[in-house]
Amino acid sequence: MYAFEFERPGSLDAAVKALQEEDAQALGGGQTLIPTLKQRLAMPSKLVSLKGIAELQGIAQEGDVLKVGGGSTHGAVARETKGIFAGLSLMASKIGDPAVRNRGTMGGSLANNDPAACYPAALMATRGTVVTNTREIAAEEYFQGLFTTALEEGEIITSIRFPLPEKSNYQKFEQPASRFPLVGVFVAKYGDRVGVGVTGASEDGVFAWKEAEEALAGNFAPEAVDDLWVSAEGMMSDLHGTAEYRAHLVKVMTKRAVAAAE
Amino acid sequence: MPKDHGIGASTKRREDVRFLTGDGHYTDDINLHGQAYVHFLRSDVAHGRLVSVETEEAAKMPGVLRIFTGKDFEAVGSIPCGWLITSRDGQPMQEPPHPVLAQGKVRHVGDPIAAVVAETYEQARDAAEAIMVEIEDLPAVIDMKQALAEGATKVHDDLKDNLCYDWGFVEENREAVDKAIKEAHHVTTLELRNQRLVANPMEPRVAVGDYARHNDESTLYTTSQNPHVIRLLMGAFVLGIPEHKLRVAAPDVGGGFGSKIFHYAEEAFCTFAAKQLRRPVKWTSSRAEAFISDAQGRDHVTKIELALDKDNNFTALRTETYANMGAYLSTFSTSVPTWLHGTLMAGNYKTPLIYVNVKAVFTNTVPVDAYRGAGRPEATYQLERVIDKAARELGVDPLALRRQNFVTEFPYATPVAVEYDTGDYNATLDKLEEIADLKGFEARRKESEAKGKLRGLGVNCYIEACGIAPSNLVGQLGARAGLYESATVRVNATGGLVVMTGSHSHGQGHETTFPQVIADMIGIDANMVEIEHGDTANTPMGMGTYGSRSIAVGGSAMVRAAEKVIAKAKKIAAHMMEASEGDIELKDGQFTVAGTDKSLAWGDVTLAAYVPHNYPLEELEPGLEETAFYDPSNFTYPAGAYACEVEVDPETGKVTVERFAAADDFGNVINPMIVEGQVHGGIAQGVGQALLESCVYDETGQLLTGTYMDYAMPRAGDLPSYVVDHSCRTPCTHNPLGVKGCGEAGAIASPPTVVNAVIDALQSGGHKVDHIDMPVSPARVWQAMQ
Ligand SMILES: Cc1cc2nc3c(=O)[nH]c(=O)nc-3n(C[C@H](O)[C@H](O)[C@H](O)COP(=O)(O)OP(=O)(O)OC[C@H]3O[C@@H](n4cnc5c(N)ncnc54)[C@H](O)[C@@H]3O)c2cc1C
Numbered sequence A: 001m002y003a004f005e006f007e008r009p010g011s012l013d014a015a016v017k018a019l020q021e022e023d024a025q026a027l028g029g030g031q032t033l034i035p036t037l038k039q040r041l042a043m044p045s046k047l048v049s050l051k052g053i054a055e056l057q058g059i060a061q062e063g064d065v066l067k068v069g070g071g072s073t074h075g076a077v078a079r080e081t082k083g084i085f086a087g088l089s090l091m092a093s094k095i096g097d098p099a100v101r102n103r104g105t106m107g108g109s110l111a112n113n114d115p116a117a118c119y120p121a122a123l124m125a126t127r128g129t130v131v132t133n134t135r136e137i138a139a140e141e142y143f144q145g146l147f148t149t150a151l152e153e154g155e156i157i158t159s160i161r162f163p164l165p166e167k168s169n170y171q172k173f174e175q176p177a178s179r180f181p182l183v184g185v186f187v188a189k190y191g192d193r194v195g196v197g198v199t200g201a202s203e204d205g206v207f208a209w210k211e212a213e214e215a216l217a218g219n220f221a222p223e224a225v226d227d228l229w230v231s232a233e234g235m236m237s238d239l240h241g242t243a244e245y246r247a248h249l250v251k252v253m254t255k256r257a258v259a260a261a262e
Numbered sequence B: 001m002p003k004d005h006g007i008g009a010s011t012k013r014r015e016d017v018r019f020l021t022g023d024g025h026y027t028d029d030i031n032l033h034g035q036a037y038v039h040f041l042r043s044d045v046a047h048g049r050l051v052s053v054e055t056e057e058a059a060k061m062p063g064v065l066r067i068f069t070g071k072d073f074e075a076v077g078s079i080p081c082g083w084l085i086t087s088r089d090g091q092p093m094q095e096p097p098h099p100v101l102a103q104g105k106v107r108h109v110g111d112p113i114a115a116v117v118a119e120t121y122e123q124a125r126d127a128a129e130a131i132m133v134e135i136e137d138l139p140a141v142i143d144m145k146q147a148l149a150e151g152a153t154k155v156h157d158d159l160k161d162n163l164c165y166d167w168g169f170v171e172e173n174r175e176a177v178d179k180a181i182k183e184a185h186h187v188t189t190l191e192l193r194n195q196r197l198v199a200n201p202m203e204p205r206v207a208v209g210d211y212a213r214h215n216d217e218s219t220l221y222t223t224s225q226n227p228h229v230i231r232l233l234m235g236a237f238v239l240g241i242p243e244h245k246l247r248v249a250a251p252d253v254g255g256g257f258g259s260k261i262f263h264y265a266e267e268a269f270c271t272f273a274a275k276q277l278r279r280p281v282k283w284t285s286s287r288a289e290a291f292i293s294d295a296q297g298r299d300h301v302t303k304i305e306l307a308l309d310k311d312n313n314f315t316a317l318r319t320e321t322y323a324n325m326g327a328y329l330s331t332f333s334t335s336v337p338t339w340l341h342g343t344l345m346a347g348n349y350k351t352p353l354i355y356v357n358v359k360a361v362f363t364n365t366v367p368v369d370a371y372r373g374a375g376r377p378e379a380t381y382q383l384e385r386v387i388d389k390a391a392r393e394l395g396v397d398p399l400a401l402r403r404q405n406f407v408t409e410f411p412y413a414t415p416v417a418v419e420y421d422t423g424d425y426n427a428t429l430d431k432l433e434e435i436a437d438l439k440g441f442e443a444r445r446k447e448s449e450a451k452g453k454l455r456g457l458g459v460n461c462y463i464e465a466c467g468i469a470p471s472n473l474v475g476q477l478g479a480r481a482g483l484y485e486s487a488t489v490r491v492n493a494t495g496g497l498v499v500m501t502g503s504h505s506h507g508q509g510h511e512t513t514f515p516q517v518i519a520d521m522i523g524i525d526a527n528m529v530e531i532e533h534g535d536t537a538n539t540p541m542g543m544g545t546y547g548s549r550s551i552a553v554g555g556s557a558m559v560r561a562a563e564k565v566i567a568k569a570k571k572i573a574a575h576m577m578e579a580s581e582g583d584i585e586l587k588d589g590q591f592t593v594a595g596t597d598k599s600l601a602w603g604d605v606t607l608a609a610y611v612p613h614n615y616p617l618e619e620l621e622p623g624l625e626e627t628a629f630y631d632p633s634n635f636t637y638p639a640g641a642y643a644c645e646v647e648v649d650p651e652t653g654k655v656t657v658e659r660f661a662a663a664d665d666f667g668n669v670i671n672p673m674i675v676e677g678q679v680h681g682g683i684a685q686g687v688g689q690a691l692l693e694s695c696v697y698d699e700t701g702q703l704l705t706g707t708y709m710d711y712a713m714p715r716a717g718d719l720p721s722y723v724v725d726h727s728c729r730t731p732c733t734h735n736p737l738g739v740k741g742c743g744e745a746g747a748i749a750s751p752p753t754v755v756n757a758v759i760d761a762l763q764s765g766g767h768k769v770d771h772i773d774m775p776v777s778p779a780r781v782w783q784a785m786q
Helices: A012-018 A033-038 A074-080 A086-093 A098-103 A106-112 A119-126 A212-217 A245-261 B015-020 B121-129 B173-184 B227-240 B265-275 B288-291 B374-392 B398-405 B425-436 B440-448 B472-475 B510-520 B550-576 B602-610 B672-691 B745-764 B778-785
Strands: A006-007 A026-028 A046-049 A057-061 A066-069 A128-131 A136-138 A157-163 A167-174 A183-190 A194-199 B038-044 B049-055 B064-069 B110-119 B132-137 B163-169 B186-197 B206-212 B219-224 B246-249 B281-284 B297-308 B314-326 B353-362 B454-463 B487-491 B496-503 B529-533 B583-585 B590-593 B600-601 B625-630 B639-648 B655-665 B722-725
Touching: A012 A046, A012 B186, A033 A066, A033 A086, A057 A074, A057 B038, A066 B625, A074 A086, A074 A098, A074 B440, A086 A167, A086 A183, A098 B550, A106 A119, A106 A157, A106 B583, A119 A157, A119 A167, A119 A183, A119 A194, A119 B246, A119 B529, A128 B064, A167 A245, A183 A245, A194 A212, A194 A245, A245 B778, B038 B121, B038 B265, B049 B110, B064 B121, B064 B265, B110 B121, B110 B265, B163 B173, B173 B297, B173 B314, B173 B353, B186 B374, B219 B265, B227 B246, B227 B265, B227 B496, B297 B374, B314 B600, B353 B487, B374 B454, B374 B745, B398 B425, B398 B454, B425 B440, B425 B454, B425 B639, B425 B655, B425 B722, B440 B639, B440 B655, B454 B745, B487 B550, B496 B510, B496 B550, B510 B529, B510 B550, B550 B583, B550 B590, B550 B625, B639 B745, B655 B672, B655 B745, B672 B722, B672 B745
Parallel strands: A006 A046, A026 A046, B038 B281, B219 B246, B314 B353, B496 B529, B655 B722
Antiparallel strands: A057 A066, A066 A157, A128 A136, A128 A157, A167 A183, A183 A194, B038 B110, B049 B132, B064 B110, B163 B353, B186 B297, B206 B219, B206 B281, B297 B314, B454 B639, B487 B496, B487 B625, B583 B590, B590 B600, B639 B655
16 A cells, blocks of 8 residues: 545535545545555545545435435445335345445445446436536436546545336346356336346446336336347456356346346 | 363364464564565566666665565575476476576566565565566466477476476386277266366465574574475575574464465575574565465366276276476475376276376466365366266266276275275265265256256265375385474473474364374373474474375374373383383373272373482483374375265356265264364365366466456355265274374365266256366356357
8 A cells, every 4th residue: 555644524525625635535435445555556645534424324215216325335225225125225235245335335336336336237227316516417427438437536426316116126146256246237117117227247337228128118027028139249258257148147137137126 | 081072072173262362373473573574576477588677776765674686596596396206208307496586587477576675564565666677578388288389488498398297107007008998898088177276375475584693593484384394495405504593483374275385485585584684574475466476276187088898897097187387396396296196096996007197387377286185186076077977978877887996895006006005985975875865866856947947966986195195105206305294292290291293283173183182092181282383493393284194194193102101101100109010001091000909190100200209210211201203104095975966057057056965984083073174174175166266367477367356266155054974984004093184085076076066967957068167157157058
């Protein structure tokens, strides 16, 4: 690790200010950033911890929307959304291990936008909104490829807003080593539409499988996607799975998520 | 004698109290006054010529004490290889030098180029970033067959080529084997890879070098399975320090699995630098560094052919193996694919003709050496996979085919140089059929099918050679060491004992099991016995722990020393009770005179040994302390049968292990709980190899699996509850405890069991798949089904 300064502001305003310093960086749960620092792959001048900011905490239902504070840990999400948003609760409960879940935050995960992160699939399927200290960003504008988002320098995710579905589920097919998704599919069913968010698979990061969304909107049953297929073109290919395998898994996981949706 | 402390009792591990409460004392817990820290600058390319290493600017950075490069080690010896192998043509193997820091060339990613010693670890790391290294890239030699091709780039310029040796075993059998295979009724052939693994002990390696000016003594604290071996190799071959001026201590060691047997450059460096700088020098490996500097395991590519007659008797076996040595020869690297592998190719079977050919190859990868099982898993995997394939081709029951060919009469001299002293392979297979409920398999398969899953059963038999090893035999085979073990049994005046063993515990539980044996011999509470190990300053020269040798060889040495102690104590007791020595009996901690009611307690006699007032001083020295060295007359041969049931998800290719059973014959068992623990851990590693683990380099020699994000370790959730049994016991005939060793069995026997089960599952689903290389990952299984 290179040396850095550390600040733990008590309010959003103070955090925004602290982040104006050149090379200052926000620290959420540190579950991605700290390992990066240990490997000397990042060299921030200052870490601004978001853990002490009340505005980033809290998970609450507001009408037909679930609002999750950007600083909410995966553990809190898993526990507190259980009866409200089954798919999200299930997703959060399967991220990493208890230590990761008790530190890592939804804001940190979405800001990092790892192509194999789980939450992007939920945000994409629900067409949710990322709320920051300055604006609101719709899911489709927010994700801009691997590890890239619409966030500006120093912008802080304060909350995430998910339109609550009638039914939802997440199917995570684990990469054998990291246990991140090799392919993860989130399905959210609403009265008039269905969202299908796919993570882990594409070279461009999370995406909505639009053909499946259409087919499922007409018939929310696993068979509805039987005649669809995902092209292997543009899928990631690595030690743990070829592009063809990933493309195949997208369909299998989608069907399973539909079957399991509650 | 309290039954919960002697031989056969499942005494809880006394060492666990400190391990589980955070009071373990590991090498990294050692911090000496004035200690400095070293960081190694390692090569990030697999192969290249070192044009220049500029350290001037870096040396001026804060806290830097000194920067060492290969030049500083020109006068220092090369890290030696402990086993000379002779090729088929009678030539000795090609043995390149292995410098402490790279000289002239770098030969694998991770090869140390320079070492920065500084006041703090972070300062050393900062300065390392300021060293300017110019490397002229050379083509990386990664694939073994390409390494041997005409005109291939050489890993070592001074060698003829990249072939370390071409070993034939037994060379005299070659023609007869070729002929038998040519004329066979049926030949089953299989090509397979036993993939490279990273040992991954929980505790990464650490070394602390120290130098005492007042007596010119060097000390190395290190994470080692065999401190005496390190002292000998480093002192005599690398640094030229006589053993009486060098102490090597390995305190608590958090797992080794073989990877901490070997003498490493970092150990020599810390010892050397401490003397140069007159400061203790510490190195603590990071996990990332462990992936590119700990010796790795396995990495064999094999073609095996099994010949059978019309009645399905095995008539001949032929194998051709390419064994990856990596860039340098690690301590026991050369013996693993040869004597620890070729000698096991008979397995449990009476195949009359066997020929094993092994080509050991240099590549631009991390050196490969022994890893849990070392050579024996590779042998077992090939043999048990090819037998399974043969059974399928011939349409016979795989168990019946094995039974028909079992060795049933002992001792049995195999055609591959070893003699099995005892065993009963039908007994362990019978036991397996019972504990694995093989009869119920078809019903369970139907249940799985009803859920849309394919279920498979894999069965497998194994034998291993443990209790390594008779010194005169291994000497003839090229070992540059003896493989005896030692123990000193020191009895204190008040009757407590300390056993100083040359064996080493890094998870095996010696501190619990060794006292159980002494407790039984004397009839005292095991808590009266303390075990010391791991420090050359207070233990007799010993060879350490690997090859499932601790209780069989180290335990035997302890028994021999204890026997001497008891014999002397009886003499003292005879004098004290005015009886004849031959009439003295020792039982339950009491000396009695046969036919009388005279008795003396153990403590009365031990006190007399140190307070010799009423003592036969003319005939007997005072004191009660004896040392013994035990050299085994043969290997021991644990054997057994394993079964595994898997479910394959046909949509994703994912394999789950549903049931796992192991029936082992370890001979006599000292502590059943510890034995079961060893089997459990071995199975976890074996299933890990079968389904998950794999160390992969790309064609440029970059390690693709250098972190846990890509190197898949087994976890508790990947494993079912096992049924393990060790009630079949044919005691070893040649050691005093009748024990065989149990540390590696699980890792040896599990991989073929799992792969056989996966193939069975796929075949049951109508997929014509004969083989999938390990790890049998979801992606590979799915691919095989397409
Ligand atoms: C062993 C392990 C297993 C894991 N498994 C999974 C898994 O299965 N699925 C999965 O999705 N993830 C997984 N993760 C990643 C985990 O979810 C991380 O917690 C998450 O990716 C990052 O969140 P964090 O709060 O720890 O962020 P940090 O590591 O603190 O920060 C990550 C990045 O986000 C920025 N940041 C943090 N908070 C904010 C904010 N509120 N606004 C703007 N920027 C911010 C930081 O500056 C940094 O650039 C795993 C991690 C580990 C260590």
